[in-house]
Amino acid sequence: MKALAPGTVIFHRHRGYGVITSVNLLTGWISARFGSEARTLDLNLSTDEVQFADGEAILFRRAPPDRMPHARLMALVRALHEAGYQRLYLYSWPKPSGLHWRWHLFTGGRDWMQRSWREGWYGSGADYNVNPVMGWGDTPGASTEELVHALARFDPQGLAQALGRDEDHTAWFASVCDALLPGYMYSLDMQRPDGGPLLDMPPVPVVPVRATLPPYAGPDIPWPPGWAGLWSKVHAMPAPRINLTGLPEIPEQTD
Known part of the structure; x- marks a missing residue:
């Protein structure tokens, strides 16, 4: 779909050609100006059948997005x-x-x-x-x-x-x-x-990931490889090495 932003020329079947002045893609509403510099009209992209100037429909996803990615x-x-x-x-x-x-x-x-x-x-x-x-x-x-x-x-x-x-x-x-x-x-x-x-x-x-879904009722999910023993292990960062030479050390490359 084409970019939708302020300044985009649109067509509405009852108002004719107009120009978008603001867009809110989180809600699906836009404001547009049709012939009057002082007055704007709020339109819903889901129900008001707004089109681009060349006739291509502007479609807005009506289903609510996932509340987490x-x-x-x-x-x-x-x-x-x-x-x-x-x-x-x-x-x-x-x-x-x-x-x-x-x-x-x-x-x-x-x-x-x-x-x-x-x-x-x-x-x-x-x-x-x-x-x-x-x-x-x-x-x-x-x-x-x-x-x-x-x-x-x-x-x-x-x-x-x-x-x-x-x-x-x-x-x-x-x-x-x-x-x-x-x-x-x-x-x-x-x-x-x-x-x-x-x-x-x-x-x-x-x-x-969506509020309309019921709680998960499927089989238990196992922990990924490498997690065994992490619940009982003492987690402490390794102590720094003692440098007796006085020269800077180049850190070792580890995974």
């Missing part, structure tokens, strides 16, 4: 896995308030506890509600293929770090996508019930 991200990661970018991982978790969900796509080595130090791309459901894009030059409602191409254009060096094989994780991720998409997402948040200790290997939390 995680299912779209899961489809994106699966497509990249199938293309050979298997060292790409999706981590999602709730904000402390519980009102929104964050996500992190990271590349390279599969070390879940050092995930926050890995290079990748972050996002938040709070931002997505206002501007439903991932943040790498994509457009609202972009398809999986369009998201892949947008990410490749936006950060080809970063995406190149995901090239490689991780067959265990790729198989796990494909099975999760088969079970959850398109209506549900997973969270890798390790919850403490009632402030108690962490449960060892509880089911992976599953959340619907």
